[in-house]
Amino acid sequence: MTVDDQTFIVTGQVQQQAWRDRVLPPVEQVRPGLWSVPTPFPQSPLRYVLAYLLETPRGPVLVDTGWPSEDAWDGLVAGVRATGHEIGEVSAVLITHGHADHFGLARRIRRESGAPVMIHELEVAASHQFASIAEFRAADRLWLRRRGMPAAEIAALFPDGDGPPEWRDPPDVLLQDGDRPLGDAAAVRALWTPGHTPGHLCFVHEEHNVLLTGDHVLPRISPNISPSPRVRADTLGEYLGSLAAIEDMPVDEVLPAHEYRFRGLGARVRQLQEHHRARLREVIEAVVELDGPTTMAVAERLTWSRPWSESKGIVRRSAVGETYAHLLHLERRGLLTGGAGGEEAGLGQVDAWRPAAEAGVLVEALLR
Template sequence: MKVTGVLQQRAWATRELPPVEQVRPGLWSVPVPIPDNPLRYTLVYAVRLARGLALVDAGWAAETSWRSLTDGLAGIGYAVTDVRFVLVTHAHMDHLGLAARIREVSGAAVGMHPAEAATLTLPPGRAESVVGWLTRRGASRADAAEQIERMAGWRAAFEALARPDLLVEHGDRPLPAPAAIRAVWTPGHTPGHLCFVDEERDVMFTGDHVLPRISPNISVPPGGAGDPLGDFLSSLSTVDHAEPGEVLPAHEYRFTGLAARREALLAHHRTRLAEAEAAVRADPGASTWAVAATLSWSRPWSALGPVLRQFAVGETYAHLLHLAALGRVVNQDGPRDAWSAVHGVSTVA
């Protein structure tokens, strides 16, 4: 893998906002800050159309983010009123947040995958369901109840997110000719995550699916189901069919060598699966929470606050569910998770 966004990498290392850059003729990266977040910024990409612009992602809904977006577009000779489309890789706040405001100002159509649109239906009693979900994973009532306060203002922000005007399926070309941008469905990080291939400029917009340095969070959210890690691993194969001239992620910096980065991500998850399976074998009947507390994180488990612990438990649960799908572990029925290894099955290679 080779870093091509050198200025972006330098800004990442110094914890600054990178500059607006022309990536190709008619294609620019516009960094939009994420307030009080270790990811720091979302790289919004502006694509010139025959008339106006299309954006890939929109950025976080905050005034400082809005100013950075509008100033960045002005610096390349455009205004928000010139935006005709917002193609959303996925419906997280740092990607979808400003889409509603952009649409209000410009009339732009917001596009996303149908599976992603389905995640924007908020069930009643969401905060209480998070507490129930965490206690089933093995959290104490006190640990789980910390989430209620955190989610107090979350509903309003969620309900303000833009719902799609345009549903984008795998293989669709959602922009008008002569734009040559094709959607690639890459579920895992979210159910409807999309990457976009610009065939004319030989680049791939990878959203959070493939980042140059960190592994995207693959977790099972409260109320979620299925095998999102299995989906993610399969999706890595989906993007391996072609080697774009440059990879344009939503965070950190641009790079080349998609195949090498894909192999590194696969290796990371093989290691994590083996670690999770070893934890279950060492402590039969352990809850997901207990397994998560033993795994290697970027900081000690005791230093993780409520938000990061919920993410960690969700990611651990995704790995355990994938191990269960592989027939390596089993979760006993009951009010709380109780994981046991399947005897006679070797650990993950």
């Protein structure tokens, strides 16, 4: 373990200042032939998405694209131009995962340049759980009802309107762990890191010894790990496993998709691991104190970055999903019981979480 592994150091200081000032950071060359290209993320507390442009013998390659909006598109086109290239020259698009702020402009780039779009095969499988945005919203309403969210809050979360037009748009290349999407001799390698999504990928640039982490490891926040409304997967367990897999990677710098660049991957991984250990203890304490609480009731008792009363809309939805991921992880470990079933269960079924042992035994089990 190197000194940098033990110390978290912000390297993207211009990006960090832009974050604090709530403005879009500039395009930056972070290594020879490797550029950070920010695009606006409208109406999101994340503010912007950091795409990356790699200069390769085949032409410029983009890692992630941005939200499907005109502002983001204009920002991406201008950002690519600032690197000395045009959007029509893009030769490939690598996608870290299937959230719209990452793949949302991929189809438009492909239309402009003919670039193939590449993503992990499990992201495609996840998108095919639902035939449409309407079907997803119906499943999510039922899921939230089982988590204990009041009907009025659920209704407010789902205004009328269509989702991103790229919903289920098929990629051209399906990736797996260890693939070299730009060719066997190229320096870029795909690294499967499930948790935030089933098929989340990081990309290792072996020549520059940097790790493009997408949403897997961010400098300031922990990525949301809510399970899909149709899957009772232990997403927290998957995420912790993916963190452990990269903890000792001796990379020189981490290039995330939000916020700012940093050094000290190992230090940041350990911060995230401790965050989740503390959250699990907090969840157990809430379940022990309450009498068969719903997931929503547990979420209200937890510590968040803002008061629960100020948590609205998708922020509250994310908090409930995050809480459920921790509860489900504890259930899988045999420490809690009481999670409501999937869609095949009765419509009236709601979570009623209870400890499977005394509180002291539960906490001791977490420490092992």
